[in-house]
Amino acid sequence: MGGTSRIIGAVCAGLVVLSLSGCAQRYRTHGYAPTQAELDSIEVGLDTRDTVRVIIGDPVVTGVVADQAWFYVKSEFLDYAWRAPQETGRTVVGILFDERGRVANIETYGIEDGQVVALSRRVSDSGTTGVGLLQQIIGNVGNFNPLGALGGDEGI
Known part of the structure; x- marks a missing residue:
């Protein structure tokens, strides 16, 4: 009987340790930004896109107009238990x-330089406000032209 209680105790202790390990802080990094040493090796006015690509790699994002800018973005997050991830850098x-x-030119920005950008949410109007499903079906009964569906006369 003593062996069974030891096994149960070991299983319970294992479950406690396993459940508490989910509460540990975990840091995650997304993206890539070159180090200051890598940026220092780029010479303004001399280096080209090809030499920059060799030194620090391809960009995450390029400029919209004629590829005039390359952007490298790195974000750091803290995950803690059940809470939403928090951006720390x-x-x-x-x-x-x-x-x-x-x-x-070479410019570096940190999280302290960031601004909240309000995104425009453009949603097309469905045109069915206040109209139920049956009203939509019944309202389209007279609008159906079987010849038009078969590639026939559209004017009937």
Whole structure:
């Protein structure tokens, strides 16, 4: 009987340790931003897109107009138990190119430089406000033209 209680005690202790391990803090990193040493090796006015690609790799995002800017974005998050992840750090590196394709400027931004951007939510109007399903079906009965569906005369 003493062996059974030891096994039950060991299983209970294992379950407690396993359940508490879910409460541990965990840090996650998403994306990539070059280090300051890598950025220091890029020479403004001399390096081109190709040499920047060799030094620090391809960008995460490129500029919208004529590929005039490359952006590298890295975010750091803290996960703790059941809580929503909290962003603890963000680094955005922008490398701007001139019309010849040479580096014109290098800028680095942190999470403290960020601003909340209100996204526009554009939703198409369905045109069925206040109309039920049966009203929609019955309302379309007279609008159906079987010849039009078969590629026939549209004017009937």
